[in-house]
Amino acid sequence: MKKCKSLFAVCIQVAIVFALTSFGILSIIGSAPTPKQITKFSLNLNKSSSSGEAQDRLTARIRPVLMENIKQFPSLYTYTQYGYRKGDYGHRSDVEWIICPVPAFELTITNNTGHVIKFNRAAIKLQDDSGELYDCMMKNDLIEYNKNTAQAYEAGGRYWSLAPVFSKIKSLKIIDNNFELLPGFTQKGYLIFNIPVYTYNSYATFLSSKEYLKVLLFEIPVEMDQAGYTKKTTNFTFVYNVKANTVTVQ
Secondary structure (H helix, E strand, C coil), X not given: CCCCEEHHHHHHHHHHHHHHHHCCCCCCCCCCCCCEEEEEEEEEECHHHCCCCEECCEEEEEEEECHHHHHHCHHHEEEEEEECECCECCEEEEEEEECCCCCEEXXXXXXXXXXXXXXXXXXXXXXXXXXXXXXXCCHHHHHHHHHHHHHHHHCCCCEECCHHHHHHHHHCCECCCCCEECCCCEEXXXXXXXXXXXXXXXXXXXXXXXXXXXXXXXXXXXXXXXXXXXXXXXEEEEEEEEEEEEEEEC
16 A cells, blocks of 8 residues: 655655755665654643533533644545646645644534534634634635645645645534534534644644643533523633653654
8 A cells, every 4th residue: 555645744855855866865775764853742631720521511522633643633634636837736646735733623512501502602712821812713714724835835836736625624524603512412523723833844833832722612602591692601721731752763
């Protein structure tokens, strides 16, 4: 089976081959690969600083999505191809393309309130350790995000097919202010935020500068009066400590 390479790995490989060819080193056979160090990240739930998963008959469970575990979340990546002329995508069809900025978060939510939960007035935010807030992204935001990412590669003469990307976005379940959940139902979707992550380097730069991240779900209605107006809301806070591990690979 052909091994698939990520978008970032392909770019790195092209750069390495160009450099080696320029210095005439490709003819050297049998030389040992040079070890290199890379940083891997994890987000660890700080239970003492977080709310519980169950609040006012509403249960929310979250799993962080990182580049390190993206293969566990097939809804958030696809495979695409590229070409060197716009509209001509004749090169590789196995390049992995992540369709949203990460970290993102998979949310599983269960509604036992007895009424429909609507997020239309909820505040859905990501907060970093400096206090900066990031808004949740909607599907139109994701389309623009991917268009901008592809356009950045055009400066280098590479044009990406976004058809598989847009197809994946169309079927993606996003938790945003359009989200509704019927009583007695459980749904799974994704919290995606407008963080400044477009490449692996920007991903590493973003997480390296953070001690923790907070996922905030505020003002979720859990109790209504007979006229359908909100009587009570609840809040969820999930705090994740950022951990970086440097490992040596061949």
